[in-house]
Amino acid sequence: MVRAEVTSQPIGAADLEAGVVAAAEGHAGAVVSFTGAVRDHDGDRGVIALHYRAHPTAGEVVADLVAGIAAQVDGVRAIAVAHRVGDLVVGDVAFAVSVAADHRAAGFATCARVVDEVKAALPVWKHQFFADGTDEWVGTA
Secondary structure (H helix, E strand, O other), X not given: XXXXXXXXXXXXXXXXXXXXXXXXXXXXXXXXXXXXXXXXXXXXXXXXXEEEEEOOOHHXXXXXXXXXXXXXXXXXXXXXXXXXXXXEEOOOXXXXXXXEEOOHHHHHHHHHHHHHHHHHHXXXXXEEEEOOOOEEEEEXX
């Protein structure tokens, strides 16, 4: 694992990718990345902004989850994950994952697993603000 964090700072998805490439020290044949950005809609409702709020343990939760996955998968050289909290606008990166692996199959499978498991377990809540002036809180991010 290279990086696993919950941060109020902008996420540089390219930085995560560069981090896993460096950590793999030339041993990875595949680098797979996922970037989740704030979109301008949720269903048929226009979204203008989001606010993510995290439980104080969120950083530990994501670090433990990613370390557990990394220990279970052969051929994965490095994993980096970052989830943003605070105020975000349309186009901002909210969540990013990069995986360096020996081969693409392990890279794709591990990236998808990390995305799914972080989304399911991370104690982060999303407050959506809509173009019509309404807002709503959504369970976990």
